[in-house]
Amino acid sequence: MLHVAALVVIVALGTLFAVAFTVCIYKCLGGARLPTVRPDTFLFLTRKFGRGSKPVVMLIGDSHTHGRLTFDWPSMLAIRRPDLQFVNAGINGEHVGDVLKRIEPILACDPDYATILLGSNERISSVSCGTALCYGQCCGPKQHDAYRVNLHKLFTILLERTKIRHIMVMCFPPGETFADAPLNIVGAEMIEILREVVGEFQTRAEGRLTYVPLAGKYDHFITPQALGDEPQTTWSPVSFVPHVLSAQFHHYVRGVPIDEIARKRGLNFTTDCIHLNSVGALIIADTVEAFLSEVAPRHAAAVDEAAAAAADTTGAAETSPAFETGAVQEEEEGEEKKVSSLSVTVGVSRTASQPVTPVAGAALGSAAALESATAREVERQRSMSTESAHAPDTQPLRLADSTYPATARGSDADKTAQ
Secondary structure, eight states, X not given: OHHHHHHHHHHHHHHHHHHHHHHHHHHHHTTTOOOSSOHHHHHHHHHXXXXXXXXXXXXXXXXXHHSSXXXXXXXXXXXXXXXXXXXXEEOTTOOHHHHHHTHHHHHHTOOSEEEEEOOHHXXXXXHOHHHHHHTTOOOSTTHHHHHHXXXXXXXXXXXXXXXXXXXXXXXXXXXXXXXXXXXXXXXHHHHHHHHHHHHHTHHHHTTOEEEEOGGGGGGGGSXXXXXXXXXXXXXXXXXXXXXXXXXXXXXXXXXXXXXXXXXXXXXXXXXXXXXXXXXXXXXXXXXXXXXXXXXXXXXXXXXXXXXXXXXXXXXXXEEEOOOOTTEEEEEEETTEEEEEEEXXXXXXXXXXXXXXXXXXXXXXXXXXXXXXXXXXXXXXXXXXXXXXXXXOOOOOOOTTOSOOOOSBOOOHHHHHHO
């Protein structure tokens, strides 16, 4: 008995050490760094400088949205749709219940549109208690009931306490393993719960809630033909966390591109069977962009009209030329060039006695800083991604289409043209 007790103590201490080591590595390597434009920073800047005239899109999710363990598709969307403000409310490892605990800053942002991509961690916690403990989550089959209850709470809060025009609810991508693997079987059960809950809210939502079956866009990646008889890397409760930490080390310490990590592991759309590389992440970006193209047409013309109307009503105000996102207007004075403005707003008004301030209230300096930070992050992702991740351009997407392309689109010029 003494030997058994000693063995139990050793195993328990080893487990605690492993969890602590995992948390330290996760925090130190960069995977836990919060998004640049998140609810609290957005609120800080709007309180200080004003909200601006662009509609706000709130991206609610877990690591699939956070953009640190997964390829940063929210930053790509910010480049594709400069007429919108994107706020990244995704945090690694979170369940729907965790989002409810931090819902107030999300509501305070008063978004015009929202996307929801949650449930992946409930799935993992249902099949892997070890992984759940590393994330500080509960584990076991009761995750199904908690997922349903928390989804009800989340949808109720968003529909009743906000004026969001439209909410897009996506089911999470499958794990890059066989369709009949426990991970994907439980995932299918969670997705069915999500679909049922969205259906229950259709009458109450009055057309403001849309369900998009995102998982189906990855089906061709998890066929026996795509995976092969003996995949080089497959998901298991034992290997998952080491694969996550290893990918972080290679990416953030050694500078290995995310897609290169996936290639060396024989994976097509993930780096560790869960977190997405550029191929998997850009499927989400294309899907969300298609949704926004339907419900949020480009607002540049509307904002220009609002700026002109505001200038007319003030009488004494004079409106300066509209600027494109991130554009720098230079004026030559003698032999020197002077940068006169840097703005992500489309119209600026001023009076003779006041400094330049945007009509909609967004600050030139802060907005420029946000845009610059987003652009730098996107360029970092783009420079670290291999060209093989980008397939030829596809046809423009529509939300009503039954299927979406499962590959990344081509050039940024093509994306902007849409």
